[in-house]
Amino acid sequence: MLDINFIRDHREVVKQGMINKGEKTADAVDLVIEKDEEWRKLVTEIGNLRAESNSRAKEIGKLMGQGKKEEAQQIINETGQTKEKVKELEQKLETIQKERDDLLYQIPNVPDQSVPVGHTEEDNEVISTWGEPNDEEWRLPHWEFAAEKRWLDFERGSKVAGAGFPFYVGKMARLQRALINFFLNEATDHGYTEIQAPYFVNEDSARGTGQIPDKEDMMYTVPRDGFFAIPTAEVPVTNFHRDEIFEMKDLPVYYTAYTPCWRREAGSYGADVRGLNRLHQFDKVELVKFVHPDESDKELESLREYAESLLQKLKLPFRTLLMCTGDMGFTQIKKYDLEVWSPGQKRWLEVSSCSNFGSFQARRMQIRFRNEKGKTEIMHTLNGSGLALPRVVASILETYQTESGDLIVPDVLVPYMGVEKI
C-alpha cells in the first residue's frame, strides 16, 4: 500500500500510474483523500475529548490519594456524557478508517519513470537476448522426450494427487535436486543467506505480501488450521522480518530459499498447461532483498543480472523483458521477466520475475530501518526467482537432447549429476 501522505501530495501522479496499470478509473485516489480528511478530523476530536477525561481522571486520582473523597466524587459526577460521546465517535472512526483503508488497498504502486506505458504483453520491451536457439526439426517437446524415458509421470500424478502434480522419476528427480543445489550454492556464493521457510503461512503473512485480499484464489488453503499453502517463498521469507526495525549498518540483507510452491491456477488451459509448462506444485529457488530506499533501483539491476547469470551458466538461450505498466502487477514499481527458449515447443517460457516493490510491501508489513537521523523509515523490498524449476527443466530437456535420444548434462550440473550424459 502507498503512503497516504504521498497520495495527498502526488495526487495526479498516483492517478496516472493507476490508469497506466490498466485500472478502469482512478476515482479511489480522490475518495481516499476525502476519507482521510474525515478520519483526521475525527481523530483530532476524539483526542481532545480523551485529553479532557484523562486530566479529570488524574485529578480524581490525586484527590483520592489525599483522601478527599467528596471532592473526587464531585468531579466524577461532572463527567457527564463524555464517555458515551467518545464511544460513539470511536465507532464512527472505525467505520471511516476501514473505508479509507479499503480504498488505500485498491490503489496500486506507482510505476517507475523508466517503465514503458502499455496495456498488453505486446508492449513489454525486450531489452536483451542471449544465446543462439537451436531449433532443429527433430527436437521433441519435453513431455514427449521424457515420456520415452519414463522420467515424468503425469498419469500417476493425476491418480495420486490431481492434474498438475507430476512425479519426477529416476534421473529426472536427480536433475531437480541438482538444479536446486546449483541454484542455492550460486546464491550463497553471491551473498544471499540461505533459509528454509515454512510451507504454510497464516493469514497475517498472506496479507503482508499482498496475496490477501485480491489474490486469495491463487492459494490452496487448510481451513481447519487457518493456513495457506505458500504460492512462492516470497511470502514466508519477506514476512520473516515483518514488524521489525533494521539498523542501517545491517543493510542490505539478502536471502535465498528453496521451497515448493502451490498455485491453484484456476482457469488455465491448453498449451499453457502441457507438460511442465504450468503446474499446481512446482519447485523454486527464490531471492529476496531488504534494502535502503536509495539503493533499490540499483539492487533491481543486480538482481536481474544475477538471475541472468544462472541461465548463462546453464547455457540456455533466453531473453529479458522489461514489463510494461499494464503487465506488471499491482505491487511493483518495476519488473523484469526472464524467458528461456523452449526449442521443442518453439516458444519462450517465463522462468524468473525480478521485481522492485519500493516501500509498498514493507509499509504493509511495517518493515523499517533507522536512518541517518535515527528516525525509522519504511525500507524497500525486492524479489526474484533464481530460478523456477519446471520450465528450466523443460528447456534443458529440449535444448540438451540429442538426435539419438540422449540427454547431455549441462556442464555446471555434471558435479551434481555425477555423469555427463543420461
Place this chain on the structure above:
RNA sequence: GGAGGGAUGGCAGAGUGGUCGAAUGCGGCGGUCUUGAAAACCGUUGAGGCUUCGCGGUCUCCGGGGGUUCGAAUCCCUCUCCCUCCGCCA
C-alpha cells in the same frame, strides 16, 4: 491430546486499580577523566498517530481482541503464542 505456569521497553526483570510510558540492572548513544583505551562518574536512550512553519501540545500502544471503571500493565471474558509435566510420535 491432558494438567499446570507464563507473555511488560534492545535484553533481563519489578510493578496487582489512581501523579505509570512504566522502577532497577545490562546493553546502546553523548559527555567528564585519559596520550589513547578500559574502569569510574554524569546525562541520555521505545513505536506510532493527530496538530504546528517550528518550539511545543495531545492521543494510542505493557502478546491480540472484547469488557468492568471517573480511571486498567494491574480486575473479568476470549484468542494466540511460549514454558513445564504426562501421553503420542518422524
